[in-house]
Amino acid sequence: MAVLKQPPPSKKTAPRKPTLILTSPQMVAEHTPCTMHLSVLPLQLASKLFYSLEQSSRDWQRNKWWLFDRLVESPHRTAFFVRKTDGVSDDETWHESAQYWYNGRKTDPPDVFSSEMEEACEIIERLVTEEIRRRPFRYPLEWAGGDIDSTNDLIWRANVAASNRYDGRNESVGWHSDHMTYLGPHCTIAVSLQRASVPGTRRMFSLRETVPLHETEIRGAQTFNIPLPHNSLVIMHASCQERFKHSVPPQSAMDVYRPTHPRIPGDPIEPFNCRINITFRFYRPDFKPPSIPLCKCGIPTVLRPDMKNQRDGQEGKYWWTCFAGAQNDGKSCGMWKVMDMEAEGRGPTVGNMQRTGASSSRKDLQNTRR
């Protein structure tokens, strides 16, 4: 008589911990791989930046992609910019990266940073550089090229930006981690928020760790909500995209925003109910569009981290996967392959610098974590 095999006992997962609201920069740094910074830009620049984004965002698009067999539309509007002063917009190969932002849709050449964005970016780059220098360790796959020894001494530079506009309290962005196709592993992303509010009804920026599979029995995920005020900045530091997902959830109540300065001097100050952000990003030279592997559909793949198998002290895996499903009527060739930094000739990384001893004069690269 055939003995039916019992199914293996189902793995118990630890219950989720209650949501925690992180109200101070200290709390954000304690619970997440992010830092929060308040009153980042001079007040007048913050208002000018808000007005210029508010004006241009009236033409921004909603992203569209396929979810199984359904074409869905993002519940917010978005735009992508390249930085002219960085020479990025002169290099036509970067235009392809804009199509990624719009889920593979063909786009006109992307917009360039406005003068207000440029001014804000210069302030934010210095702040991000200081914060990276203060981090207790750096990851081996972080980018180590560029300006580290140059006179302006910036470790991190933004060469592109993406902006999102959420009208009212229902517009949102769901849980995701940002694609790493051009950012590379262990990237740093600076999210600058241009919208004020009063405590109690601020829009939340939410973070939730993806608990690795080998730990799901012992600890549950926890959601952290960060109520972000106008003119604040969240830096998602290296490892945030590998370990956490983030979202801007819809919420039941929200205040209106009154800028500190009128749009035109002497005019009354109008109230707004939108939240607009800019995410400043550094697209790595070693992840340029021509270097991105193509899938069997002939479309550049997308780079994703293996979030569920991150282990402390070990370098995680990253996969190049077919992206066609986002457009192509939701049809994907299913291709995925492991990214191999060395075989693909990528770098220089913080780890390369250490191995070749090039970091001996660079104290800030000394502490790395695998």
Ligand SMILES: O=C(O)CCC(=O)C(=O)O
């Ligand atoms: O609007 C925000 O604060 C976050 C937007 C975001 O997650 C993104 O642009 O990838």
Ligand SMILES: [Fe+2]
């Ligand atoms: Fe994101």
